[in-house]
Amino acid sequence: MTRTTSVLRWLARTTLIMLLVILGSTVLVRFAPGYLSDAREMDSRYAAGARSELSAEAARSHSIWQMMRNEVGNAARGNFGTSRQFAVPVSELIEPRLEVSGRLLGEGIGLGWMVALLAALFSSAGRDPSLFRQAPATVLLAIPTAALATFCLLADCGGPVLVMALLLAARDFKFLDRALRGAWMEPHILQARAQGVRTQRLLIAYIAPSLAPQLGALASLSIATSLSALVPVEVLFNVPGVGALAWNAALNRDLPVLLGVMLVMAVAVTSSGTAKPQTVEWKQA
């Protein structure tokens, strides 16, 4: 299969996934209890004309097919509609929050990877995966994100970045430790060590390139993991990011906002999951 065909296939699959995400989210929220009720209809400050317009809007959204057509058409034009809750364009709500969440994710992933890599380098130098060295990661993995965030908040130590970093470090440490342990035992590495090649050179020149594909896969997994942790972390730390926006929209059945956020998330996860094989393939070409 040529590169162009594989890229086209990936694009077609991603588009199909996006389409199904839009349709699925629309159906789900449309049939959510209380979706068709609008608090503004009972607000006396609205003129009779505005109230009838709201009723007409609600009546239009009774048809699920019409609603789906509108949502898909709007999403294709890059228009996510207007928030029911805040009455402002959804893109205006998402864009500034994307920056906040992006910074939080970037710092969390960076710090988490640094901690995980250092711990794995230290741990893999030992003979066996000892319980003592694995214990912190095991305990951290058993703490729900919300509990970890609450502890940090109550103890007034660390913020959302630390919680995100600890979560990722615990998850990634186990993979990195196992990968590094395997790499150290490779015959050519053992031979190089026996010949007195320095550890630093071994790591940079031999081990890192051989682990590159696995590290790429782990990086994409880290993005998916950190996105899942985004909601409790942002809600509990009161960070005005996409996670908190989605939580708010979910509680208030704000379909346009929810759809916009879901699409952004689906694009992020799909791209991160497929970027790795694509980049490896392009590099090898």
Added chain:
Amino acid sequence: MKLRRPILWLLVGLIVAASAIVSMPRASYVRQDRDATMATASRSHPAGTDALGRDRLVRVAAAFLLSLAGAMAASALTTAAAAGIGTLAAFGSKSTGWGLMVVCDVFLALPWMFLLMMVRSAMPLTTSPARSATITFLVLAALGWPASARAVYRGAMQLKTSDWMLYARASGVNGVGIARHVIPNLFHLLVPQFIITIPAFVMAEANLGALGLGVGEPLPSWGGMLFELNNSPMLMQTRRVYFPVALLVLVLLLLEGVAVEA
């Protein structure tokens, strides 16, 4: 392998102890002792009481049993769904397999927490506590199958091309007959999937509850108890509110220990 037996015994011990606490006479997770709100440990309330004067030990025991039972039931459902979908994708027509895997991709393209939150919020938020618990665990079961289905699909595809399968087909064994042989041969995949999913569901319920989207009050749940930690004035009065969280971490450690050993 060495740790599996002690971990299992410890879990069984916790289940027995929790069941004994819940079934003690006068033990109720809803009964309020209005003269002893936020009380410290005493003979009548060994782990103190919460802000509404309810016995914390009974509530923690009930939350543990409810969460474990719910997670196990949801895990059984999700594993059964994964087995059915994975096998159908492997043994069905090419288009069926492709379609089912695209559906898996759709579920996997959305971060777990976002997906859970969206589906849970689309369900009634103000229902009876028992219904909210059922809805929460059903949502977990309904969304947890794609990753397991992918693993089952890979296993079933290997079975499909195996020699004995070819021989069975050549001998004229029909679809039902083949399915009867396929499922037992997938048990080595399904049992670990079932065990691995239990701690994941317990943790997901705790995270959902902490966001106010989990099991409704007055039914006790890990998530509800995490939610309690947001009440800062209460934390100033007693540190016993950390007891449920400590027990939750212990339970998750034990469940993950079982999963790793599996």
